[in-house]
Amino acid sequence: MNLSVRIGSLMLKNPLIAASGCFGYGTEYSDVVDIASLGGVAVKGLFLAEREGHPPPRIVETPAGMLNAIGLQGIGVHRFIAEKMPELRARGAVVIVNICGTTLQEYVELATILSDVEGVHALELNISCPNIKEGGITFGCSLHGTGDVVAAVRKVTTLPVIPKLTPNVTDIKSIAKAAEDAGADAISLVNTFLAMAIDVETRRPRLSNIVGGLSGPAIRPIAVRMVYECRQIVRIPIIGMGGISSAADALEFMIAGATAVQVGTANFVDPLIWTKLLGGIQSYMERHNLTTLSDLTGSLDISAREKEWISS
Amino acid sequence: MDVSAEVLSNTHLSSDYNVVALAAPEIAERALPGQFVMVKTGDRLEPLLRRPFSIFEVLRDRDRTIGLSLLSKKIGPSTSLLFDTKAGDRIQCLGPLGRPFAPVAAPDEAWMVAGGVGLAPFATLAETLRARNITTTLYYGARRADELFFLDRFARLGVELQLTTEDGSRPDPGLAGGTIAPVPARGRVTLPLERDLKARSTGAAVMVYACGPEPMLAAVAKIAAAYGRPSQVSVERVMGCGLGGCYSCVIPIKSAEGKPHHVRSCIAGPVFRGDEVVW
Numbered sequence: 394m395n396l397s398v399r400i401g402s403l404m405l406k407n408p409l410i411a412a413s414g415c416f417g418y419g420t421e422y423s424d425v426v427d428i429a430s431l432g433g434v435a436v437k438g439l440f441l442a443e444r445e446g447h448p449p450p451r452i453v454e455t456p457a458g459m460l461n462a463i464g465l466q467g468i469g470v471h472r473f474i475a476e477k478m479p480e481l482r483a484r485g486a487v488v489i490v491n492i493c494g495t496t497l498q499e500y501v502e503l504a505t506i507l508s509d510v511e512g513v514h515a516l517e518l519n520i521s522c523p524n525i526k527e528g529g530i531t532f533g534c535s536l537h538g539t540g541d542v543v544a545a546v547r548k549v550t551t552l553p554v555i556p557k558l559t560p561n562v563t564d565i566k567s568i569a570k571a572a573e574d575a576g577a578d579a580i581s582l583v584n585t586f587l588a589m590a591i592d593v594e595t596r597r598p599r600l601s602n603i604v605g606g607l608s609g610p611a612i613r614p615i616a617v618r619m620v621y622e623c624r625q626i627v628r629i630p631i632i633g634m635g636g637i638s639s640a641a642d643a644l645e646f647m648i649a650g651a652t653a654v655q656v657g658t659a660n661f662v663d664p665l666i667w668t669k670l671l672g673g674i675q676s677y678m679e680r681h682n683l684t685t686l687s688d689l690t691g692s693l694d695i696s697a698r699e700k701e702w703i704s705s
Numbered sequence: 706m707d708v709s710a711e712v713l714s715n716t717h718l719s720s721d722y723n724v725v726a727l728a729a730p731e732i733a734e735r736a737l738p739g740q741f742v743m744v745k746t747g748d749r750l751e752p753l754l755r756r757p758f759s760i761f762e763v764l765r766d767r768d769r770t771i772g773l774s775l776l777s778k779k780i781g782p783s784t785s786l787l788f789d790t791k792a793g794d795r796i797q798c799l800g801p802l803g804r805p806f807a808p809v810a811a812p813d814e815a816w817m818v819a820g821g822v823g824l825a826p827f828a829t830l831a832e833t834l835r836a837r838n839i840t841t842t843l844y845y846g847a848r849r850a851d852e853l854f855f856l857d858r859f860a861r862l863g864v865e866l867q868l869t870t871e872d873g874s875r876p877d878p879g880l881a882g883g884t885i886a887p888v889p890a891r892g893r894v895t896l897p898l899e900r901d902l903k904a905r906s907t908g909a910a911v912m913v914y915a916c917g918p919e920p921m922l923a924a925v926a927k928i929a930a931a932y933g934r935p936s937q938v939s940v941e942r943v944m945g946c947g948l949g950g951c952y953s954c955v956i957p958i959k960s961a962e963g964k965p966h967h968v969r970s971c972i973a974g975p976v977f978r979g980d981e982v983v984w
Contacts, residue, residue: 414951414952415946415950415951416950417948417949417950417951417952421948421949421950421972422948422950425948437952445964445965445966445967446952446955446967448957449942449943449953449954449955449956450943450953451943451952451953451955452943452945452951452953453943454751454752454753454754456750456751457750457751457753458753459753459754459945461945461951461953463951463952463953466952466955466967609750609753610750610753658753660946660950661754661755661945661946661950661951662745662753662754662755663707663797664707664799664946664948664950665707
């Protein structure tokens with residue numbers, strides 16, 4: 394049974410990737426999970442410098458989901474390389490570093506620095522965080538911005554370049570196409586949906602940042618649709634995500650067109666979810682006589698349905 | 706360690722307080738006072754996330770550890786589910802997590818300050834302190850006397866009780882293990898604490914431990930510092946994962962550069978030095 398999938402030049406042993414922002418720097422989970430058993434670990438978004446993020450409260454639960462406005466708190470790229478990479482290397486994790494910039498130059502600088510670091514397998518470009526005003530999303534919301542960041546990073550690295558797209562746009566397909574045209578090896582979608590929750594008793598927003606990003610099962614059908622739409626437009630691999638909490642959810646994204654998937658919020662609910670997801674995918678492959686999981690990607694059947702005979 | 710723990714019992718203490726006993730000996734055996742578990746009751750999508758609970762008791766049957774219990778107060782959907790759970794149900798329980806209280810060594814004294822459901826971590830701390838022959842006092846405040854629980858349990862461990870109720874009501878005299886329960890002072894739990902800190906000569910070493918609502922923790926930390934006493938406070942922040950993955954539960958801590966630094970209360974806490982937190 395072959396569970397491996399290819400993202401540009403990178404072969405993953407299976408399609409399950411821990412989503413950025415939901416798995417710390419990976420090292421937080423290394424006592425609980427064999428992080429080398431995952432297809433990849435997308436670490437928490439990194440800027441050049443350390444950041445304190447937003448004041449709490451930073452999360453609030455909503456029906457079948459949660460809002461977050463962490464504000465990209467982080468240790469910065471230099472401390473990450475010095476303090477986290479040695480353990481990630483030693484444990485054999487496939488490290489995908491999520492990078493964020495307030496300027497084009499910051500993305501370039503981050504990519505240049507990380508390209509020389511042993512054990513960094515790919516760069517995910519965060520151009521989609523809905524929670525910080527400066528940079529990031531200002532690139533990800535326009536075709537030119539997306540193209541500019543991807544092209545600039547593309548020039549300075551041979552690592553797979555994977556922009557992570559925001560769903561908070563009118564037409565995600567055109568953004569996906571702009572990313573592909575600028576030289577992206579793959580695209581990740583979707584980041585969280587900009588959302589809001591209010592305490593009606595106090596009339597206060599439930600998040601200190603007032604608005605935040607919605608994740609969890611609530612967003613899954615929209616994310617699946619966006620993966621499906623982008624699959625029609627681009628040829629590069631899609632890493633799908635949005636509310637995946639079971640093997641069936643992961644398979645749904647793959648059938649819609651994803652080559653690999655990321656799991657975020659569900660990891661908070663069940664940090665041991667990975668072996669369950671993998672087991673579920675394997676038993677699906679057995680039931681469907683699939684020997685190569687990647688054959689499932691984009692295999693959505695939209696042929697006319699045969700009318701079933703329903704006996705009365 | 707994540708355990709699908711059978712509910713051994715669910716004891717309602719009042720219309721909103723309950724104690725749930727869980728068959729999770731693997732977690733209980735490793736637990737240290739002040740540590741917590743992340744709990745999910747049922748597999749519903751709302752509420753989606755787990756909730757942190759201090760480990761209240763380590764349950765033993767003779768010499769064998771059989772599980773742990775949680776002291777809960779019904780304040781929202783998750784605690785309502787926990788209030789309604791039944792013996793035989795299964796609850797997902799991840800732990801033990803977090804940095805525990807650092808117990809003092811004799812001849813130091815321990816003064817534990819609990820507000821409401823903040824009593825939870827002190828049952829195991831009191832046992833640890835008892836095993837170390839530490840002179841221990843529990844300052845325990847509640848809204849009303851019928852919300853002062855487990856007085857007998859602490860009295861049996863030789864803990865001196867200093868009670869307060871916000872309405873001045875008095876508990877049943879028999880509640881402190883057959884002895885007469887002390888008459889509570891009316892007001893907040895910081896009143897007798899401050900009175901005693903003031904009365905105590907500065908020479909004798911006292912460690913102040915606190916768990917309860919955050920304004921209480923802030924007041925305790927300030928009062929302890931004002932009288933030159935160290936404190937350890939167990940904070941409760943909105944928590945997403947309990948493992949350091951989500952950066953939700955941060956608390957501002959003083960840093961050398963002067964600007965507060967957000968640290969994750971799940972892995973750097975939940976116990977912090979009272980004087981390091983920016984209240």
